[in-house]
Amino acid sequence: MNQSLQKTLQFLARTNNEAAVEVLIAALDSPFRPAVHGAVAALLQRRSPSGHKEIFRRLPTLDPQCRQIVVQNADRLTPVINEVLENSSPSELAAACEAAMTYRLYAVIPALAQAIVRAASAHTEIIAQTILQLTDQFYSDLAGGHSAAAQSELTDLREKLTAALEDAVRKFHRHRQPAVAEAFLMLAKKSNITLWHVLTHPDEAAYNTLLELLERSQRGGVIRLLLCFLDDPQTPRAVLQVLARRNDPKYLELAMRTIGPRPLKAVAENLARIEKLAWAPCHSQVWRELPEEAQEAAIRSVMASGMSPEAKLACLGEVLSGGKPACRRAAAQSLAEFAGPEATELVLRHLNDPDAEVRAHLLLQLRPRQVPGALAKLIAMADSSEPVVREALRRALPEFTVGNFLANFDEMDEAARSTAGLLVRKIDCHIADRLRAEMQVLSPVRRRRAVLAAQAMGAVADVEDAIAQLLNDEDHMVRIAAASALGAGKSVVTWEALRDALLDRSYLVKEAAEKSLEVISEALRHAASGGAQLQEASP
């Protein structure tokens, strides 16, 4: 825009001379677009109602740039629209509603609420829909990221709007518009007095509508409000029933996000007051559509609810059969709370679950349930490569530790030592540390036993260095055991230590070292011939 024209418009926007308004209004009809755009901006900048009214009157015919200017200063139109709503013809009222929606004039909501309460007319529904749509837009703005100042402004406005809508809900019998009640539910906080009053007084005109909206509305604000009641110990019974009855996916997903994998104490207490959940896996299939974390929260909710043990067990069965991994894990863990043949059957049925953690939870329950052949089943799983299963096995088979193995070592025959030793090696992951510690104790008997135990468990390679050191032990029985065990040694250092042991003062140690070296050289020769054969076989 030309600087002189800009200067003129700035002057006309600021001057106290009210004749400027007429000049600016006349300029709105000019074919010169910069003047029109500038006149719209200047009229909105001025506080003259006549100018604002003229812009409101011309809203439908404004070009996009003018509309943009109006959007930026839309709050200036609020008084005009309020005035139109107070004493207007139907056509003006419809135009006012449209303008309020187009330009997001949230400040108009109180006037709309007053208009709807004042008298029922043919336009009541239009007003109600305008209120709802404006509130919906406002709620989106409220939820969006804003600066602290803007957020505080929006919060203040929210309080004003809630107060206006509260009045409309109290006088619900005058208009009976669910849209107004829905708008109120979107903005109201859980602690709102009117909300509590209506929800605890079935004789209130808005009672049924509010409950119905809480049960059906798909608007985020309404679902948010409903879920706020989850952690309130004073939640009205009617609202709890709504919480239990709703089973649409959007609500369920938000509810499960609120409840989370570990429900708060207050939430759990409220859930315990619910005897039937419409979405529970034993009643409905809607839970299958939920994401993994939500399914997990769902099963936690079922367990915290006041449902019967049979229903809960049925839910666990459903979930173990078709739930996502996190959900199955939660179900397998929760299964431990149930005794009885049905629960045991579930454990046995899902013992081969593809998820290792689920298997681990179920393994732990085998022995406490006194399942026939539990030990054999557990031992059969000892070959599992999953750390979580091995950890579960360690807990399920506490007797299979290096400590116990060493304590009973002397009572076992060669075959039993070998079998038990291999099992201990598979189950106990701390064998190397324990054996090393045992090889350093003062008692030569225990040191020798540790070497023999390592040999029986096939764990010589894991503690090779510690055994090699025992070739210099003061007790020749220990040295003999070490020299024999190192026949399974794999490192050059071990072989050198065995070569040095050939000079030991004890004949038996020398003999044992010799035998071990023979074994090692035989193994190396075998490996070399195998390698040569392979090379010959390859083209």
Add this chain to the structure above:
Amino acid sequence: MNMFPINAALPWVAVAVFARLQPEQIPAGWLGAIIAVAVVSGMAYWHAARLRRKRRQYSHDYLFADLCALHRLNRPSRNLLKQLARYHNLGHPARMFLEPVWLDPQRLPQALHARAEEIVKLRAELFGIGQTPAEALDA
């Protein structure tokens, strides 16, 4: 308005009178007359200012004059704009500053044809619109 010089001169007169007189020698009549004149002239000034202010709150003439002053237009330019506004029957002469259509040299009255160049210059000054090829051809 003609009271302003008296009003402005009053304090000096008062100083001159009171400088020569001791407090007990001040004639009560003089004093009364001076106070009365001061009050009346003050009220008249206040009333005139109020009227002027009131008139400025809604006056197309003042608005036009203010805009002329804003753009530092000289007397001939002001008169020219006024003449054009009158010719185009504009109720609000200030519109001349918002709508360049009134400064179109091709829509000039016969009497102002001679000043077309001046009008184009004014239009360029107020709206940044120079002479169009058609206008140049016409000229």
